[in-house]
Amino acid sequence: xxxxxxxxxxxxxxxxxxxxxxxxxxxxxxxxxxxxxxxxxxxxxxxxxxxxxxxxxxxxxxxxxxxxxxxxxxxxxxxxxxxxxxxxxxxxxxxxxxxxxxxxxxxxxxxxxxxxxxxxxxxxxxxxxxxx
Numbered sequence: 001x002x003x004x005x006x007x008x009x010x011x012x013x014x015x016x017x018x019x020x021x022x023x024x025x026x027x028x029x030x031x032x033x034x035x036x037x038x039x040x041x042x043x044x045x046x047x048x049x050x051x052x053x054x055x056x057x058x059x060x061x062x063x064x065x066x067x068x069x070x071x072x073x074x075x076x077x078x079x080x081x082x083x084x085x086x087x088x089x090x091x092x093x094x095x096x097x098x099x100x101x102x103x104x105x106x107x108x109x110x111x112x113x114x115x116x117x118x119x120x121x122x123x124x125x126x127x128x129x130x131x132x
Contacts, residue, residue, distance in 0.1 A: 015040065021110065027103035034094035034104045041113020042086040049117060050079045082120055089116055 018040045028034045054075040061067030093112050097104050 021106040029103050031094050031098045037109035038112045039090040041110050042116045045114045045117040046082045
């Protein structure tokens with residue numbers, strides 16, 4: 001594959017750029033960029049959800065004898081499970097885009113990242129009723 005004149009091949013991996021949805025050339029062109037951007041949006045949205053739920057658990061279980069420990073263990077395990085899933089699914093999304101030869105807009109990375117967290121929440125809640 002020969003480089004195209006005028007096309008920038010630098011990889012943009014700044015967290016500040018991801019959060020501000022800024023990218024030079026307005027599209028993500030490399031697999032690494034796509035994976036990183038989708039993964040970071042999944043990471044931050046998952047941190048937000050797990051932080052809110054952790055705070056709720058901490059408040060609700062504060063009078064329980066081992067409530068604080070239970071909260072820390074459940075939030076840690078839940079976050080690590082969603083994090084490992086995010087690594088794999090972000091790579092799958094970036095791989096599909098790369099194989100299709102398409103560039104990804106920064107807003108698409110946001111939608112895919114937050115969408116992964118949203119689907120994770122929906123699937124988690126749908127499994128709760130099956131265990132009762």
